Amino acid sequence: MRKKFLLGSDRMAGKRLGKQTLKFSSPPSVISNAAIAGPKEGEGPLSQYFDLILTDDYFGEDSWEKAESKMLKEAVKSAVKASGRSNTNIDFMFAGDLLNQIISSSFAARELQIPYIGLYGACSTMAESLCMGALMIDGGFAEAVVCATSSHFCSAERQYRFPLEQGVQRSPFTQWTVTGAGAAVVAEAGTGPYITHATIGKVLDFGIKDANNMGAAMAPAAVDTITAHLNETGRKPEYYDLIITGDLGKVGKAIILDMMPKEGFDITKVYNDCGSMIFDSEKQDTHAGGSGCGCAAVVLNGYIAKEMKRGNINKVLLIATGALLSPTTTWQGESIPCIAHAVAIENAIGVGV
Amino acid sequence: MKTKMSSKQYEKYIKDKLPKPAYLKNCIAAFIVGGLICDVAQFISNTAKSYGYNQEAVSSITAASMVFLGAFLTGIGIYDRIGKFAGAGSIVPITGFANSMVSPAMEFKREGFVFGVGAKMFILAGPVLVYGISASILIGIIRYLLGK
Amino acid sequence: MDYLKAFLVGGAICVIGQLLMDLTKLTPARVLVAFVTAGTILQGIGIYQTIVDFGGAGATTPLTGFGYSLAKGAMKEVREAGLLGAFTGGLKATAGGIAGAVFFGYIMALLFNPKSK
Numbered sequence: 001m002r003k004k005f006l007l008g009s010d011r012m013a014g015k016r017l018g019k020q021t022l023k024f025s026s027p028p029s030v031i032s033n034a035a036i037a038g039p040k041e042g043e044g045p046l047s048q049y050f051d052l053i054l055t056d057d058y059f060g061e062d063s064w065e066k067a068e069s070k071m072l073k074e075a076v077k078s079a080v081k082a083s084g085r086s087n088t089n090i091d092f093m094f095a096g097d098l099l100n101q102i103i104s105s106s107f108a109a110r111e112l113q114i115p116y117i118g119l120y121g122a123c124s125t126m127a128e129s130l131c132m133g134a135l136m137i138d139g140g141f142a143e144a145v146v147c148a149t150s151s152h153f154c155s156a157e158r159q160y161r162f163p164l165e166q167g168v169q170r171s172p173f174t175q176w177t178v179t180g181a182g183a184a185v186v187a188e189a190g191t192g193p194y195i196t197h198a199t200i201g202k203v204l205d206f207g208i209k210d211a212n213n214m215g216a217a218m219a220p221a222a223v224d225t226i227t228a229h230l231n232e233t234g235r236k237p238e239y240y241d242l243i244i245t246g247d248l249g250k251v252g253k254a255i256i257l258d259m260m261p262k263e264g265f266d267i268t269k270v271y272n273d274c275g276s277m278i279f280d281s282e283k284q285d286t287h288a289g290g291s292g293c294g295c296a297a298v299v300l301n302g303y304i305a306k307e308m309k310r311g312n313i314n315k316v317l318l319i320a321t322g323a324l325l326s327p328t329t330t331w332q333g334e335s336i337p338c339i340a341h342a343v344a345i346e347n348a349i350g351v352g353v
Numbered sequence: 354m355k356t357k358m359s360s361k362q363y364e365k366y367i368k369d370k371l372p373k374p375a376y377l378k379n380c381i382a383a384f385i386v387g388g389l390i391c392d393v394a395q396f397i398s399n400t401a402k403s404y405g406y407n408q409e410a411v412s413s414i415t416a417a418s419m420v421f422l423g424a425f426l427t428g429i430g431i432y433d434r435i436g437k438f439a440g441a442g443s444i445v446p447i448t449g450f451a452n453s454m455v456s457p458a459m460e461f462k463r464e465g466f467v468f469g470v471g472a473k474m475f476i477l478a479g480p481v482l483v484y485g486i487s488a489s490i491l492i493g494i495i496r497y498l499l500g501k
Numbered sequence: 502m503d504y505l506k507a508f509l510v511g512g513a514i515c516v517i518g519q520l521l522m523d524l525t526k527l528t529p530a531r532v533l534v535a536f537v538t539a540g541t542i543l544q545g546i547g548i549y550q551t552i553v554d555f556g557g558a559g560a561t562t563p564l565t566g567f568g569y570s571l572a573k574g575a576m577k578e579v580r581e582a583g584l585l586g587a588f589t590g591g592l593k594a595t596a597g598g599i600a601g602a603v604f605f606g607y608i609m610a611l612l613f614n615p616k617s618k
Binding site for chain 3: 374376379380383384385386387388389390391392394395396397398399409412413414415416417418419420421424425427428429430439440441442444445446447448449450451453454455456458459460462470471474477478480481482484485486488489490491492493494495496497
């Protein structure tokens, strides 16, 4: 039978669950990780899990943007080295960051010379890049890819909010952009942990206009994606050892734990949030917690990766959440549209669906 | 997801989950720091007067000195720490105006001295000057029309 | 004593600013613009002078005082130089402060770099 007469639904049978969830028929393995964190993150509760902690925010460069790009580049190099491969046999690089025109990623790609696909998902980029990387491999187009993202407190503040030396008072629900970069090498051949499913999010906007209130803006998107994932895979929350959002922070965490039961799921027992874990908000004065692409990146590639290796976590659903605003839209009085992408990473290929 | 909420409903829903600013503490801090900064200005004013300068000169000397103070404290990286504690107490006085000019100027040095330092100095001060000067011109015109 | 009066008046004006920032959606930049304009208008209708007479530097240091100087200068020049004074008076009176801000601002930007937080 000629291929072009196969019905769309036949080709997709078993690969797409419902509208948003993708099931990989040959789940690729995350074969190595790297997490580079800034000084403040290095003083936080997860410091032991990071591969490199910077002594200062400049990382030897003369601008923060260059420092951030260097962090991303070094994270990729580190992850590639740990995978036993070299730059020349990593097929593709998926990366993104918060800066205008994703310069951190593009300039790192310039140095790395790996065929590059730039992504923008704001703080959802870690999950977005893993989704895309897994798709590339499961689709038979690549043997190994690297998925990376970065953020930097100083470069983000300067672009989105205030110059650093300006005397402003942060509101109690503001979050602190993480200075960090994380990279994961995902390959066709490996013994896990496996990326088994990905759920692609829709953009949701519940009308929050305050750029300081990211947690509240992003929570509905996270709820929507988790709900879609659980409904479409048929899994219960307890299937996972950990359902973790990227950077909802203290406020977003309270909201999601309140909204999920309304969708029919109680995730309380297995839920955590990278933004709430990365800083000690009392000691480090980070108000509602960490945020930024680097937040999910260093927690996933540092804490979660190591805990999965040790067998303390075996099945994790990472939902990285992004706020898709720009300074322009804020000045134009727009509210903040948000998105959340989910990846399921499991030590053994799961029994459920 | 099943839950559907309008923007207004969502705003109301999250209200009790949002931590509130420490209103009283912030007001007290603003009052004390703002008051102290004004006292520094008063001291400079009195000193200038004692040297025999007239009222206009005293105003200019005080303004320029306070601006210098704000600029210097911003440069050495202290003003933002004061601001974190004092809020409006450090934003409202003229030292805060200086801070709002110096901090972006320092920040954007990497983008060069023309488009970085030179242009960015006015991102926050610009509106203040535009509206203040325009308002004063209007007042002047009205005064003129009312026949002094 | 003039230090006490300056403290009270200056502190009170800052508290108004703090309340505006905490209770409304106004950003610090908008609060500053509002204060400058308010100071100008209040001097235009003659009220701010009384606050200055009582509070001294407590009234002239906050940004409302900058608006006051602008308006006072404009009105003075109009009395002496007619309509042109409306345009020249404000800047004449505040030249010291503005020039200082530009110059000292530039020097500080040359000398110092922002610190990591």
